[in-house]
Amino acid sequence: MELFATATPLPLTPASDNERLILIASFQYTEGIANTDAHNEIRRTIRDTVTELDISNLRIEVEPNTRLAAEAQAEAKEPGEQYNASMVVWGEDTGVRVTVNFLNLTEPDFDAAAVKITETELAQLANPSAYASFITTDLPAQLTFLSLFAVGQSYYVQEEYREAVRIIEKALASLPSDMSPLEGVDDAYF
Numbered sequence: 001m002e003l004f005a006t007a008t009p010l011p012l013t014p015a016s017d018n019e020r021l022i023l024i025a026s027f028q029y030t031e032g033i034a035n036t037d038a039h040n041e042i043r044r045t046i047r048d049t050v051t052e053l054d055i056s057n058l059r060i061e062v063e064p065n066t067r068l069a070a071e072a073q074a075e076a077k078e079p080g081e082q083y084n085a086s087m088v089v090w091g092e093d094t095g096v097r098v099t100v101n102f103l104n105l106t107e108p109d110f111d112a113a114a115v116k117i118t119e120t121e122l123a124q125l126a127n128p129s130a131y132a133s134f135i136t137t138d139l140p141a142q143l144t145f146l147s148l149f150a151v152g153q154s155y156y157v158q159e160e161y162r163e164a165v166r167i168i169e170k171a172l173a174s175l176p177s178d179m180s181p182l183e184g185v186d187d188a189y190f
Contacts, residue, residue, distance in 0.1 A: 012061050015084040019057040020106070022046065022147050023083050025066040025076070025090035033095035042089060042100075045140030046147055053170045058151060066090070070099040080105045087150055089143060102143065104150045106157075144174050 015021035027039045039062050046060045066079045068090040080088040080103065091100035148171035156164035 011064055012083055014082070015059065015086070019059055020086040020151055021083055022058070022060045023080055023085035023088045024060065024062045025068050025079065025088065026062060026064055027090070028067045028069065028092035030092075030094045033093070036093050036098075038091065038093055038098065038100075039089075042140045042143050046144045049144045049148070049174050053148075053174070055148075055151070055167065055170070060147075070101060073101060073103060076101065076103050077105065087147065089147075100143065102146050102150075104153075106150070106153075141174070141176055145171050148174055 012023075024039045024043050027036075029036065043060050043062050050058050050060065061083075063079055063083070068075050070090075070092045072090070076088045076090055079085070086106040087102065087104045089100065089102050091098065148167055152164045152167035152171060155161075155167060
């Protein structure tokens with residue numbers, strides 16, 4: 001894959017051929033509301049899970065100079081390609097809604113390649129702990145699952161079946177234990 005030339009150095013090192021990079025764009029947030037730092041919470045949670053599950057050759061980075069509108073899927077490909085990323089995560093926090101987008105650049109044709117998660121907490125001011133819980137726990141857990149599943153899928157496509165099964169099983173194990181049983185797991189293709 002050819003990388004784009006830049007006039008100034010990139011803030012991050014592009015992914016090498018033997019690693020996978022999950023690139024998280026800094027989240028947009030509405031002026032006048034507190035910055036929830038959702039992008040760093042997502043990075044921290046995914047990194048912790050990757051370390052805990054001993055997954056090698058997977059790097060998670062926040063790109064500090066990229067802010068994309070929630071609906072900017074086409075524009076999300078550019079920094080992903082620039083950094084040779086496997087996937088890009090971006091979104092925005094308006095204070096009453098958090099929108100997160102996930103784009104798998106490695107396998108763009110599989111069903112979960114583009115995922116959008118939206119959480120509207122209209123009672124944020126009345127119940128800020130529920131909103132904070134979404135930002136610090138629920139959202140990173142969902143993205144950890146999606147990221148690990150997508151990495152497992154990329155191993156599958158490369159016919160590295162043992163590693164695909166190992167990573168996808170870890171994706172399932174990364175889900176919070178208090179979640180209700182997943183529907184449709186038996187229909188997933190591996």
